[in-house]
Amino acid sequence: MAEQLAGLADDRALLGRTSTAERVADILRSRIAEGYFPPGTRLSEDSVGGALGVSRNTLREAFRLLTHERLLVHELNRGVFVRVLTVEDVEDIYRTRALVECAVVRGLGEPPYRLDRLRxxxxxxxxxxxxxxxxxxxxAxxxxxxxxxALAGSARTDELMRGVFAELRLAFHVVDDPHRLHEPYLARNRxxxxxxxxxDRGAAEELLVVYLHDSLRRIVEVYRRRVGDEGRAAG
Known part of the structure; x- marks a missing residue:
């Protein structure tokens, strides 16, 4: 936990003089997505608030925002924890990904596309x-x-999927062999x-559909083995 808190202290400068609960939530969301706080981790108000240099009220509001996004869960008399996803959560994440990502590719319009950031x-x-x-x-x-x-050029879609991808990272933490999970998809990205x-956006969409189907199947297999059919939610 000390290492994670040290990382948060480094983020303190990002808050500047306009520290808000939204900015704190942005930082914590990114840290969760990057794996600094694995599922089931208890986030101490005193430790996290001290590392970021924010008030208890500001931190609680940030926690509330992330709880609404299903990244955190509050347990009565125990505190706030990074959420542990269920199998059903993982399936719903991929259902959302398929709906949004495939629609983005399908609706790209005529080429050429701005692909520098994808490259x-x-x-x-x-x-x-x-x-x-x-x-x-x-x-990556x-x-x-x-x-x-982001190729859709929609801030609303970007915001929606930012939370979905952060939840997805929670699922990745359950996988005990990240090499086997992630390596095959580098070639698929290419x-x-x-x-x-x-x-050829039609071919891209077809590749994406198979990609998401295979990725979901692999993660669910691991979840059923390690978490159980019903999963384990932290609340």
Whole structure:
């Protein structure tokens, strides 16, 4: 926990003089998505508030916002915890991803598309894989899909999916072999990118549908083995 709190202390400068609950929530959301606070971690008001240099009321409001986003859960007389997803949660996350991501690709319009940031996400994955950083590759994969969604040019869609991808990272933490989980999808990301580079959004969507189906199946297999059919929710 000390290492995670030290990381939060580094983020304190981001708050500046306009510290708000929304900014605190942004920081915590990012830290959860990056894996600094795994599912089931208790977030102490005193420790987190002290690391960020914010008031208890501000922190509680940030916790409330993230609880509404289903990233945190409040347990009576125990405190606030990073949520542990159920199998049903994972299935719903992927249902949402399929609806949104495929619709974005389908609605891209005529090429060429602005793919620089999508290419950068693939490169980020290549670098992580070459260094055997499989957790980093998982982050790069999420970045790829965030940039895919960003092709829609919709701030509302970006905001919606930011929470979905943060929840997805909670699911990744249950997987005990991140290499096996993430490595196959680097090549698939590259295939989707190539289809978009060639202007074939139909082929890109077909690749994406299979990608999401296979990824869901693999994660659910792990969940059923490690968490159980009903999953375990922290509230």
């Amino acid at each position: 950068a996400a693939v490169t980020e994955g290549d670098v992580a894989a070459s260094g055997n950083d499989w957790k980093g590759l998982g982050t 994969n999420i970045h790829f899909h965030q940039e895919l969604v 295939q989707i990118l190539r289809a978009l580079e060639s202007g």
